[in-house]
Amino acid sequence: MASNPAAPEAPSVPSQRSNETEDGTFPTFGFGGRRIDEGPWEEWNPTADSTRPVRGRHRVSKQRGGGLARSSTVLGVGVIAAVGAGGMASAQTGKPPVSISIPDLASVGSPFADDSDDEPQGSATALSSVGVTTEETAQGASDAGEALRARIILQAEQQKDQAEAKVQKAAQDAAARKAAAEAAKVKQEAAEKAAAAKKKAAEAAEAKREAARLAELAKEYTLPVSSYTITSTFGQAGSLWSSGYHTGLDFAAPTGTPLKAIHSGTVTEAGWSGSYGYRTIITLDDGTELWYAHQSSINVSVGQKVGTGDVIGRVGATGNVTGAHCHLEVHTSSSDRAGIDPMAWLRSMGLNP
Structure with missing residues (x-):
């Protein structure tokens, strides 16, 4: 490895053993006397160039002090x-x-x-x-570890809070849905109750109006006899009737009991009628026919106008009978020869046989 040239050496200085100077001005150093091979003496002042160290590998003594x-x-x-x-x-x-x-x-x-x-x-x-120091290095590592630990704990807490918030929100949503369903159910039940109450009130009002109407009709209609016993009803089957079933409503009463006009109308038939015995037919203004059969006597004639409660004859046992009674049949313009149920028709007129 190349190195820089060495620094120039200092010129030799004449030396002597004594402390006296050669000319009385400058001291000398050495091993005594001026040597012949020594050059002319001059003072050497080191400079930066003269004291520059040789480059390369070298060793520098430790300085005891500043510098x-x-x-x-x-x-x-x-x-x-x-x-x-x-x-x-x-x-x-x-x-x-x-x-x-x-x-x-x-x-x-x-x-x-x-x-x-x-x-x-x-x-x-x-x-x-x-x-x-070692403590400071350990402290730095500890601080970094604590920071990482705190960061991990913070992330874990955030994830836990998010999970709890999600669960809480789901519970709140479920509770809200349940509350909404319950509210809807309560509302529906209330609506159904209100509708039922309204319907019930309407039915009650209708029943009241019907009762009032029947009460007014009852003033215009009456039962054929005042004292009686129902012995046979409409549609009852048996061999006693030629048609195989009963076509009217039987009011059993003693012979001679007065028969009354159920409603005002016109007498369209009065006389003998085979198995019906003595029969009277009263036709109402709407075309409905009322048949009174098995009479013992007739008190009206054809074409006569009668009013509600007028006596038209007497209870008897004429015709095909087993005892004294009034056989009542009701025939409307839309019904066939058999007629309709007299019990239902009387009730529709406000009467209760």
């Missing part, structure tokens, strides 16, 4: 600042601090070489660790 020692201190402070900044950055980023190693110079001291073996040859401590 480059202070430079080393400044370098050490810079390294401490860099290490501290690295620790802070590691703490902020959540990563463990990275150790920075800077190799130290063998020695930093006097610029003059010293081959003495008993001089210290520099410090073995790395400049990267100057001023940084």
Whole structure:
């Protein structure tokens, strides 16, 4: 490896053993007397060029005092600042601090070489660790670990809060749906109750109106006999009737009991009628025919106008009978020869046989 040329040597100085000067002005040093081979003496003042160290591998003795020692201190402070900044950055980023190693110079001291073996040859401590203790390094790693731990705990708590919020929202939605369904059910039940009550009220009002109408009709209609017993009803089957079933309503009463006109009308028939015996037919204004059969006597004639309650004859047992009674049949314009049920028709007129 090439190196720079050595610095020029200092000129030799005449020397003498005594402290006296040669000319009484300058002291001399050496091993006595001026030597012949020594050049002319002159004072040597070192300069920056003359004292520049040889480049390459060399060893510099440690200086006992200021000078480059202070430079080393400044370098050490810079390294401490860099290490501290690295620790802070590691703490902020959540990563463990990275150790920075800077190799130290063998020695930093006097610029003059010293081959003495008993001089210290520099410090073995790395400049990267100057001023940084083990406790501080552990503290930096602990701080970074605590920061990471706190961050993980925070994320876990946030996830837990989100899950709890989701569960709570689902419960609230379910409760809201349940409440809405219950409210709808209550509303529907209330509507149904109101509709039922309204219907019931309407039915009651209708029944009241019908009762009033029947009461008015009852003033216009009356039963054929005042005292009686119902012995046979409409549609009753049996061999006693030629048609195979009963076609009217029988009011059993003693012979001679007065028969009354159920409603005002016109007598359209009065006389004998075979199995019916003596029969009277009264035709109402709407065309409905009322047949009174098995009479013992007739008190009206054809074409006669009668009013409600007028006596038209007497109860008897003429014709095909087993006892005294009034056989009543009701025939409307739309009914056939058999007629309709006299019991239902009388009730529709406000009467209750």
